[in-house]
Amino acid sequence: MKTDNVEYTAFSGWVDPPGDVPSALAEDVTCEVAVVGGGLAGMSTALRLAERGQDVVLLEAEFCGHGSASRNAGQVAGAPGGDIQLLNLLYRKRLPDIVRFAERSANFVEGLIERLDIDCDYEQTGNVCVAVSRGQMGRVRRVTKILQRSGANVELGTSAELGIPRGFLGGMRESVGGMMNPGKFSLGIRRAVLSSSARVFERTRVTDIKRESDHVTIETPGGEVRAKKLVLATNAFGGELSITPKRLSVPIWVTEVETEPIDPARLAALGWTSRSGVVTQHNFMENYRLTSRNTIVFGVRRIERGKNHPLPARKPDEAVVADLARGFETRFPAMADVAAARAWGGWIGITSSWLPLAGRIDENIFYSVACNGHGLAQAPYLGSLIADLVVDGEQHEDLKALWVKKPKFPRPVMMGALGLRTIWAVDRFNDRVNGSRRNARRGAVPMN
Numbered sequence: 001m002k003t004d005n006v007e008y009t010a011f012s013g014w015v016d017p018p019g020d021v022p023s024a025l026a027e028d029v030t031c032e033v034a035v036v037g038g039g040l041a042g043m044s045t046a047l048r049l050a051e052r053g054q055d056v057v058l059l060e061a062e063f064c065g066h067g068s069a070s071r072n073a074g075q076v077a078g079a080p081g082g083d084i085q086l087l088n089l090l091y092r093k094r095l096p097d098i099v100r101f102a103e104r105s106a107n108f109v110e111g112l113i114e115r116l117d118i119d120c121d122y123e124q125t126g127n128v129c130v131a132v133s134r135g136q137m138g139r140v141r142r143v144t145k146i147l148q149r150s151g152a153n154v155e156l157g158t159s160a161e162l163g164i165p166r167g168f169l170g171g172m173r174e175s176v177g178g179m180m181n182p183g184k185f186s187l188g189i190r191r192a193v194l195s196s197s198a199r200v201f202e203r204t205r206v207t208d209i210k211r212e213s214d215h216v217t218i219e220t221p222g223g224e225v226r227a228k229k230l231v232l233a234t235n236a237f238g239g240e241l242s243i244t245p246k247r248l249s250v251p252i253w254v255t256e257v258e259t260e261p262i263d264p265a266r267l268a269a270l271g272w273t274s275r276s277g278v279v280t281q282h283n284f285m286e287n288y289r290l291t292s293r294n295t296i297v298f299g300v301r302r303i304e305r306g307k308n309h310p311l312p313a314r315k316p317d318e319a320v321v322a323d324l325a326r327g328f329e330t331r332f333p334a335m336a337d338v339a340a341a342r343a344w345g346g347w348i349g350i351t352s353s354w355l356p357l358a359g360r361i362d363e364n365i366f367y368s369v370a371c372n373g374h375g376l377a378q379a380p381y382l383g384s385l386i387a388d389l390v391v392d393g394e395q396h397e398d399l400k401a402l403w404v405k406k407p408k409f410p411r412p413v414m415m416g417a418l419g420l421r422t423i424w425a426v427d428r429f430n431d432r433v434n435g436s437r438r439n440a441r442r443g444a445v446p447m448n
Contacts, residue, residue, distance in 0.1 A: 001325040002339035006257075008315040012070040013258050013297075013344040014183030018190065021063045025201040026222040031057040033390055034218055034227035036206050036241075038064035040375060041368055042233035043189045044112075044383030050196035052391050057225055058198055059218065061205040061237075061310075065186030068236070071346030072376050073256055073287045073297055074185075075127050075277040078106040078176030079152055081374035082354030084143045088150075091355070096150040097401035098355065102374070103153060104398055105381035106177040112380060113180075118188030121292045124178040127277040128164050130171035132331070133434035136281040137169050143281075144172045163274030167331050171278065179277050179289055182376055189380070205310075209243045211362060229390055232367040233383060235375070236349035240309045243361065245407035249349035249369050250415050251306035255316040256299035257324050260341040264294055269334070282427045285373075286327055295341070300373075301327050302424050305415055306347060316343040330431065348373065352412040356382060359404035366390065367407070 011017055035046045038060025046058040060066070080087060080095075080102045088095055113122050131137035144156045158170040194200055201220075208219040209230070218225040236251040238244040267290065277289035288298045302320050306312075321343045329336045349371040351357055356370040356378050368386050370378040385399040395403060414423060 001328050001336060003322055003325050006321060006340045007342040008318075009342060009344045010313055010315050011066075011344065012183045012346075013256065013342045014070060014074070014181050015187060018063055018187060021202050022194075022200065024203040024222050025059070025220050025225070028224045028226070029057060029199070030226045031055045031199070032227065033057075033229045033231065034059065034216065034225050035231045035233055036209075036218065037233035037235065037237065038200075038202065039067050039233060039235055040069040040186060040189065040379040041235065041370055041383040042231070043193050044380040045231050045233055045368075045387045046198045046200070047189070047193050047196055048384045048387035049390065050193075050198040052387065054391060056198045057227065058193065058200045059204050059206055059220065059225065060200070060202045063202045064190040064193060064200065068346040068348045068371065068375065069186040069379075070183040071256065071344055072182050073277065073289055073299055074180045074182040074376070075279070075287060075289060076106050076109055076177040076180060076377045077127055077374045078103050078174040078377070079147060079154065080355070081372040084146055085139070087354065088146045090353075094401060095146070097398070099147060099150045099152045101356070101381075101398045101401050102378065103176045105377040108381040108384065109377050112189075113185070116188060116192045118185055120180045120182070120184035120188060122178060122180040123275060125274060125276045126173050126175045127177055127279065128162055128171040128173045130164060130168040130278045130280055132168060132280055133430070134169070135430070135434070139281050140170070140172050147172075159271070162276065163272065164276060164278055165270045165272050165332065167333070168278065173276060177377060179275065181292070206241060209241060211243075211365070216365060229364045230366070231386055231390065232365070235369055235371050235379075236306070236347040237311060238349070238367075238369070240311070243365070245361065245367070245409060247352060247409040247411060248357070248367070248407070249351050249371070250412050251311055251347050252350050253304040253306060253314070253345055253347055254300050255302070255320050255324065255343060255345040256297055257321055257328075257340050257343045258291070258297045259295045259335075260339045261294045262296065262335070262338055266335070267294060270332070283423045284427055286331070288331065296328075296332075296335075298324060298328055303420060305417060305420060311347050314345070316345045330435075348375065350412065350415070352410050356402050357404050358382060358386060358399060358402045359407050361407055
């Protein structure tokens with residue numbers, strides 16, 4: 001794959017930044033509820049609160065949708081993220097509730113698209129956890145059994161049965177969910193919030209939060225917000241605030257790449273009839289999906305941990321893009337001559353449990369984290385559930401499945417720079433071994 005003329009962008013490759021960013025906060029204000037963070041979780045929380053008649057203020061350091069909300073691959077997942085086998089080992093009794101939350105999240109997003117009339121190229125295709133080796137196929141079978149036992153709407157099949165490219169051995173389809181342009185979706189949610197009664201202050205970075213006896217004071221460079229209740233929806237950016245529970249999430253930089261437009265006849269030759277997005281069963285997954293622009297978007301494979309706060313604005317690393325391009329050639333050898341057109345990236349939040357989380361810091365301070373690679377579906381739904389809790393004082397059954405009684409979290413395992421490099425190296429070693437075995441079965445001489 002050619003990477004000579006890749007456009008490296010500091011924003012998203014899906015859409016351009018909005019041109020109507022309102023002024024930053026420039027005075028002291030009061031409200032019933034303040035929401036910090038203008039991603040999908042924060043916007044959905046503020047929108048729901050406004051719809052329920054609450055006096056709400058939303059604060060965002062850049063503009064709403066600036067973060068991973070508009071930068072991801074656009075795959076609306078209908079199953080939990082993380083290692084399902086590990087989740088089953090650690091949370092076997094809770095897993096049916098987590099599965100139910102994941103599927104309802106995808107359904108919620110579909111309803112939100114319809115209710116708000118958001119044009120985001122949504123396709124209800126489902127997604128497929130695919131195998132690139134016999135070992136991965138065994139893992140897919142085990143995961144399928146676990147999820148089916150937990151009530152998930154998933155099915156096992158060959159590549160032909162699932163309508164995915166023939167380069168994959170087979171996989172497990174999540175029947176719930178699909179594909180979208182996440183940039184259009186996030187800007188659609190943003191328009192809804194700006195049109196609501198919520199007071200939205202973009203370009204307003206929160207510098208400190210102080211807890212008082214009956215209210216919370218949020219400090220910004222231009223003024224203070226005094227609120228009776230506060231919702232932290234900062235995800236990967238939570239470490240910038242001292243009030244955030246320690247180790248709530250680890251900020252991880254992920255990269256996405258989009259090809260140049262491909263002739264529809266060549267795309268049809270892949271056998272990708274279902275148009276389902278696919279994710280491999282590597283330790284660090286590879287994701288691939290078709291777009292309405294006749295391109296293929298692909299990413300992850302190699303990730304990087306953020307070290308300092310505030311997290312820096314950045315562009316993708318050329319070495320990571322080159323590695324992604326090598327992976328693309330491996331999965332789609334017939335497309336090896338296709339060029340990469342653009343690359344972008346974003347910060348996502350990974351929790352030590354690999355589960356979406358919600359809880360309280362104080363009686364009037366709430367938080368939520370719903371990324372782990374599945375935030376496109378789960379963050380809007382979790383934001384809505386948090387908003388209902390703030391108003392009603394009662395937890396929905398799906399919120400109970402995620403609720404953390406005490407905001408204390410263990411150190412994440414293998415999330416240091418050395419650990420991440422090691423995991424990537426293990427994935428590449430297994431790829432080489434599996435590639436050699438395939439060549440041997442074909443009568444070819446294995447390459448070192």
